[in-house]
Amino acid sequence: MNFYSIQLEVILIILSLSTLLASVFIPSLSPRKTGLTLAACVAVLFVYSFSLKPLSHPGLFNGLFMLDSYSLFFKRVLLGSLSLLMVLSSEFVNKFDSGKNEFYALILLASAGMLVMCSSNDFILLFVALELVTICFYILTSFSRNQRSSLEAGIKYLILGALSSGLLIYGISYIYGSTGTTKFFQLIEQIQLGNPGYSYQFGIILVFLSFLFKVAAFPMLFWAPDVYQGSPTPVTAFLATGSKIAGFAVLMRLFLTGLIPPYLLILVLIITGLTLLYGNLGALKQTSFKRLLGYSSIGHAGYLFLGISSWSAQGVSAILFYLAQYAITSLALFLALTVYESSTNTDSIDSLKGLHKRSPLLALVFLAGLASLAGLPPFSGFFAKFQLFLSIMQPSAYITGNPPAFIIFFSLAILAGITVVISLYFYFTIVKTMYMEDPDTHSISLPPLSLSSKATLILCFSLIFLIGVFQNPLVEASRNAIMPFLGH
Numbered sequence: 001m002n003f004y005s006i007q008l009e010v011i012l013i014i015l016s017l018s019t020l021l022a023s024v025f026i027p028s029l030s031p032r033k034t035g036l037t038l039a040a041c042v043a044v045l046f047v048y049s050f051s052l053k054p055l056s057h058p059g060l061f062n063g064l065f066m067l068d069s070y071s072l073f074f075k076r077v078l079l080g081s082l083s084l085l086m087v088l089s090s091e092f093v094n095k096f097d098s099g100k101n102e103f104y105a106l107i108l109l110a111s112a113g114m115l116v117m118c119s120s121n122d123f124i125l126l127f128v129a130l131e132l133v134t135i136c137f138y139i140l141t142s143f144s145r146n147q148r149s150s151l152e153a154g155i156k157y158l159i160l161g162a163l164s165s166g167l168l169i170y171g172i173s174y175i176y177g178s179t180g181t182t183k184f185f186q187l188i189e190q191i192q193l194g195n196p197g198y199s200y201q202f203g204i205i206l207v208f209l210s211f212l213f214k215v216a217a218f219p220m221l222f223w224a225p226d227v228y229q230g231s232p233t234p235v236t237a238f239l240a241t242g243s244k245i246a247g248f249a250v251l252m253r254l255f256l257t258g259l260i261p262p263y264l265l266i267l268v269l270i271i272t273g274l275t276l277l278y279g280n281l282g283a284l285k286q287t288s289f290k291r292l293l294g295y296s297s298i299g300h301a302g303y304l305f306l307g308i309s310s311w312s313a314q315g316v317s318a319i320l321f322y323l324a325q326y327a328i329t330s331l332a333l334f335l336a337l338t339v340y341e342s343s344t345n346t347d348s349i350d351s352l353k354g355l356h357k358r359s360p361l362l363a364l365v366f367l368a369g370l371a372s373l374a375g376l377p378p379f380s381g382f383f384a385k386f387q388l389f390l391s392i393m394q395p396s397a398y399i400t401g402n403p404p405a406f407i408i409f410f411s412l413a414i415l416a417g418i419t420v421v422i423s424l425y426f427y428f429t430i431v432k433t434m435y436m437e438d439p440d441t442h443s444i445s446l447p448p449l450s451l452s453s454k455a456t457l458i459l460c461f462s463l464i465f466l467i468g469v470f471q472n473p474l475v476e477a478s479r480n481a482i483m484p485f486l487g488h
Helices: 002-025 031-049 069-095 100-119 123-141 148-179 184-193 198-214 224-230 233-256 262-282 289-309 313-344 360-374 380-393 403-436 451-469 472-481
Strands: none
Touching: 002 031, 002 100, 031 069, 031 100, 069 100, 069 233, 069 313, 069 451, 069 472, 100 123, 100 233, 123 148, 123 233, 148 184, 148 198, 148 224, 198 233, 198 262, 224 233, 224 289, 233 289, 233 313, 262 289, 262 403, 289 313, 289 380, 289 403, 313 360, 313 380, 313 451, 313 472, 360 380, 360 403, 360 451, 380 403, 380 451
């Protein structure tokens, strides 16, 4: 039973080690073909994950690990995202002077850590899994060692990541010191008996703050634009999707199980509003596409916190739907940007002038991705935002019975609507540049897309459109994922 629960993580680690060994024993192997092979392997693992069944037994590995429908949902989203990310990486990896297979291996190791985070039922295991992810990102963000911007991004991520890890381990220390345990189910029992005191409450606040760094939410968000811009594009895509998915998976488990107390709701509402403002206002004047997506990612963290703010099952289900479609949309944009960068060596928004004439498919994917992030129909982002706004218009009884929270809550709903309008401006400034401005005389003509890139871009575009039109399968999957918590 124990091995059954960790087989996805074990397979990813085996793939990672095999990739490292392949670079030693088969040095002539094409890095691009290696990436595409890994993408195919992860895609097979993604399909295989649907054959796994949730285990109701809470004591896997002596109570450290869980394989419930909630963790399986996130594992599937992460594996599907990883298969797309490997295609993206295969288009970029030849820009590195060395360590190309090591780059793939680090991504696979970090992904294995993220899967463990989704199933963690103990703060110690959660910390170990999180450190595996974080250490891999320390290396990945600075992987382009010959570029100053990449080294700068790595240093900034290292310093703030160390601060985040410090907050987490201090928080865990306070939790253990006040309760004598770090296992979630034992902590839940003590909370129900009313035993945890102020030390536990202080510790859980520190844990909460540390995960705000992982999801790039206020006040732990100032690293995101610089690190997104300076990192290699596949790493930026991985931070925007994988890190955010795993971070929210843990945060929501803490909320759903009651480990984060309801009186923190006012704090959550304030964090939501400030995150929305910082992300959307910061994106207005950006000229770098990657930096704009960094601010955009912060804004989307704010939208995701709307679901938590509602303190309801509907809000959490909306978050799961939002994360799944957001991963596809973001990876589509980053893949198109990677292909574009490979030919032009720039991510300047101004360089996109007349892109619809130079590469109609890239322009179409950019259009669909940006429209989805903006929340326009018929793309997936529209229904995702609609669900989140619906959840905050139908809050839980706790909110409606708490006048201060109620006032802040509706102010937040108005603020969120304003930020959606702001986002329309900076997203469609890019669309205007691509479709309504003629190419400059010095614009670089783009070579034909590779078959793998073309197929993946078409797949991403199709998914963005199909999820927007046929939402029910993903809606049902997100609702089923939170069923284990509805009794809490």
